[in-house]
Amino acid sequence: MPEEIIRTLSVDGVRYSYRVLRHDRGAGAAPATEPALVLGGALQGMYGWPQMDDHLGPAADVVTADLPGMGSADPLPPGPSADILRRAVLGIADDLGAPRMNLFGFSYGTAIAFGFARRHPERVARLALGGVPVHIGAAQVERWERGRALLAAGDQEGFAALAADALMCLDPERPVYRRELARRYVRRSFLHALARSPHAADSLHRALADRPDFSGGLSGVPALVFAGEHDTVTSPERQREFAATIEGSRFLTLPESDHWVVLERAVEVAELVARFFTEGPPASAPVSLPRQAGAPVGRTR
The missing domain is CATH 1.10.210 (Uteroglobin)
Known part of the structure; x- marks a missing residue:
């Protein structure tokens, strides 16, 4: 059985917690890659990612969190929240004793993950971003x-x-x-x-009120950006333009899905992220994803 550890931290007096799931890999066996921190939407807490536990767990320690203002954590203080959330992520990395982490951000969590990677690129092994709300019409x-x-x-x-x-x-x-x-x-x-x-x-x-900052580009961090082909929050075209600001990144669309691609294509997304974190960026050719109900495979752009 995997070992589950929950730790409580604080930043600026705001309590929050994170969860680590560690699989038994046998005596002396180390994880295949750095710990993987999963950051989701505003109401997605530490227990909302079972597919990541299943697919990432054999290769990496899976880390999920109730960041400040989310789940069981204390509420955020008034004012802009980006800085305190980035420092909360840094607190997790430091408490883990991890020189670097893999980061996966979805929707609201992409702003936290991208902002952290821009300010602390030396602490990020790989960055995966899905459903990036680059532009809200x-x-x-x-x-x-x-x-x-x-x-x-x-x-x-x-x-x-x-x-x-x-x-x-x-x-x-x-x-x-x-x-x-x-x-x-x-x-x-x-x-x-x-x-x-x-x-x-x-x-x-x-x-809803925060306007996340996805400007400034990024270099030095291997990155993958993906979207559902029918994302109506921010179009795949705009997300592809954002991906182009990250040096060496890849952009991929998943078919027959929208902004909730992590729910509609849960297995494909988990497999995609797990493969990216353990094998590096996907090739230029179309990426072969597990099929569900005869669905077509994903494709790069």
Whole structure:
């Protein structure tokens, strides 16, 4: 059985925690790669990544976290949060005693991972980013403002429905694998998070109000950026343009998926990230991914 370790840290007096999952690899056997820290959306905590545990665990110590303002952690203080979140990640790396870590950021977590890599490239072995919200259009902003109003009015059911729809491609002309299943799951996840965390609403407000900075480029860190081909939060084309600002990076789209590619294509994403962290950047040719229900494989651009 894997060994699970949970540690509590603090940054600027804000308590947060992280979890390490270590597999038994046999006497004297070391992990194949550096620890892998997984950073997700504003309401995705340390227990939301079982597929990463399964696919990364044999090769690396898998690290997940309730960063400040998320899950069981203390709420964030008023004001910009990017710096305190980056220092929380640095605290995890230091507490692990890891000179370098692999970083995987999804959605909101991409801003934290990318910002950390820009400021501490020497601490990042490889960087994988999925569903990068590089550009949020006026329609998305207006929809999220309506969501904030629903939350303020106490309508959690209405907010969960609006938020799930805002993050998904509902166009019937664009096929999305397990769309309705994913839609129901996302709604339930929002409601569950709002019910169990006293500051979940504040975390959502902050995630919606913050304008993450993806400028400045990056060099010296092997990087992979991927998107669902029907991502309606930020188009794959804009995410590809962002990937081009990272020296030597690769960009890949996964078919029949949208912004929630990590849910709709959970196995493919976990396999892709695990392979990238253990074997380096994918080749220029199309990457062969495990198929689900006869779906086509992923493709690079």
